[in-house]
Amino acid sequence: MLNTFDILGSYQRLDKDPASGILHISSEVAPEGIPYVVRAGYDKINIKNEKDLFKLDDRSYLYFEFGYKPYEYLLVSMVYNWTFTPVRDADDNILRYEPQKRIEPRVSLIYPIHFSR
Numbered sequence: 001m002l003n004t005f006d007i008l009g010s011y012q013r014l015d016k017d018p019a020s021g022i023l024h025i026s027s028e029v030a031p032e033g034i035p036y037v038v039r040a041g042y043d044k045i046n047i048k049n050e051k052d053l054f055k056l057d058d059r060s061y062l063y064f065e066f067g068y069k070p071y072e073y074l075l076v077s078m079v080y081n082w083t084f085t086p087v088r089d090a091d092d093n094i095l096r097y098e099p100q101k102r103i104e105p106r107v108s109l110i111y112p113i114h115f116s117r
Helices: none
Strands: 006-011 023-031 036-047 059-070 074-088 094-110
Touching: 059 094
Parallel strands: none
Antiparallel strands: 006 023, 023 036, 036 059, 059 074, 074 094
């Protein structure tokens, strides 16, 4: 079970700009010797405060990918993307955010680069 999945996350904000927060969270399940890959992630920009981190709005992006490796160097996958669009009233006030879903077929070439002495 070791080396089965990876979780990566980062958050940053500029000192004198309170609306400059950027969050990135991603995970990958790719067991050694099994030809399947699962990835998921969440990104958010222009974060104003910590309450804003996981609020889904037009600054948010979610994705999920499921793939199969027919060869060690080739990944065939489907990527599901979610972005969010504001729904506005007649006075241009934001009422809510509606998800926009996109499905993307993807073919990736994998070329491992090893640095050794």
